[in-house]
Amino acid sequence: MSVLREKILHVASDLFQTRGINSTGVDTIVAVAGTTKMTLYKYFHTKEDLILEVLQKGHQDFQSWLSDKLASNTKKPSEKLQKLFDFLEEWVTAPDFRGMAFITAAAEFPNEENPVHRLSAEQSRQFRSYLAGLALDAGVKDADGLALQLSLLIEGSMQAEQMKRGSGAIKYAKKAAKILIELALKN
Amino acid sequence: MSVLREKILHVASDLFQTRGINSTGVDTIVAVAGTTKMTLYKYFHTKEDLILEVLQKGHQDFQSWLSDKLASNTKKPSEKLQKLFDFLEEWVTAPDFRGMAFITAAAEFPNEENPVHRLSAEQSRQFRSYLAGLALDAGVKDADGLALQLSLLIEGSMQAEQMKRGSGAIKYAKKAAKILIELALKN
DNA sequence: TATTGTATATACAGACCTGTATACTTTATA
């Protein structure tokens, strides 16, 4: 894939998270990326297409990173659920953390018919389903229920962290999660 | 206070939540409110002023409603923490629920210097501080910790509910909260 | 009746936005 295309995706992702999607014009994106609008519109038909690709790439990167971390650092399925929050803390406290893209995107496009909103909702569902898979493997009975609860803690933390950097929300989310997970494993 | 001023605030609040703040022009607001831009700008110096007032009113309404509910339906302080989630469920499932304004506003204005972002962050802090007060009254030792955890569950639910109406997230948040509260009361 | 306050109607300036058209330059490849 073209290096410029990647650059545009990366710059757009950063600007969208730091300034907001609607507040970031394509002129700004190409200026920061060091290219021109003609090139941007060659790779992305519309700004909406660009937004959708930024979202998709962001979610893929996050999911791959998390899956790899869990795969190479844990063995027992029940261990994965616990370790999950250690890795999320690592993710959140990284200097280039910019929030979870699909959370902010859904807020900027509240209309449920909007393609950007739909993709955001889909990614949120996907993440919960991934958590449910982990819970199921660990032997949790109400895997969907626990997954939903954990997702609330996680997405809440991400949002709190974006609202105020260094909030430490994820630390308390981890504590709460530990309690919920242990109890769910007993039942 | 002028009836038109109230009308503008109400209409703006609704449009901001259903279409997004940046995507809602003042022309749309005055058209729906049945007035003109001249009148809007007489009561609110800038659009940003209007946004700030909408946020403030929304937060006040929410807090008053919740405080009143708790005051008139519960007696024991420890009961308040539990009942809290029943009232929140009532709030969320109301047909005119539109999400928590300060969550979406913070997402649309990510820059921490921005006045709208600052007010949103302040309201989030205020809500957590209110929860901490309830926890303290109930005799919880780490009141701030529990308050933060509950706020993650609550704000996560609000966000989930706005992402997809009827998600039922608040029901699972309530279950998780019950566990966390009971454990915190024991310590 | 005259005046004052409130709201309307409408037009517009200036800025910004997305997306395209046109012409030019560079680089790789056949």
Next chain:
DNA sequence: TATAAAGTATACAGGTCTGTATATACAATA
């Protein structure tokens, strides 16, 4: 060397946005 592909530079059309200017209508009040 000729050709094609990729990118640059720049201007612009058409739309939307905030905020203001100007003139008018209407009601209450003195």
